[in-house]
Amino acid sequence: DADVTQTPRNRITKTGKRIMLECSQTKGHDRMYWYRQDPGLGLRLIYYSFDVKDINKGEISDGYSVSRQAQAKFSLSLESAIPNQTALYFCATSDFWSSGGTDTQYFGPGTRLTVL
């Protein structure tokens, strides 16, 4: 079984709808991240969480919110989806101590979201 899973893998929705993307991990990592990927723009950080009680905005958090329900679960919500939120979304995890004091990240398979 995959260590980092994302659901759904693909989603098509309409403008104005509320959408939740979910991420679960069995790696036991404390840190979790949400990125979006657009062609030519690389990986842009939306939100990150260093533990259950710690949530931080990334570089492009506007229009998104997150919830860290447990160490293993980190959800990303689009309260009112708009077409320019069409992108590939990745969840990632890391563990500072088990990686020898670095932020080596491990990615889920991604969710392809299309907003019409």
Next chain:
Amino acid sequence: QQPVQSPQAVILREGEDAVINCSSSKALYSVHWYRQKHGEAPVFLMILLKGGEQKGHEKISASFNEKKQQSSLYLTASQLSYSGTYFCGTETGGSGGSNYKLTFGKGTLLTVNP
């Protein structure tokens, strides 16, 4: 601040060599390299730590010039399987605080043709 990768894209024939560069305007603690195949998730390749040795395995290796805040990824005798987008991720600082995380470059698209 986002590291800068160069070139943006490179096309090779099987067996040729390539170098991908990653530079930062900030002092670096570490540089990570990832590869992403089309439609898949980025996969961790290797990490280079400040004061550490050049890392690598098989025909993919990397170096880290701390003074210039640069890293280079070397792909020798490229194979078709090397095709994909290569990302560098940089860490500044090093104390494990709340701002201690990777920042990724925009990526370098590597295409290896037969």
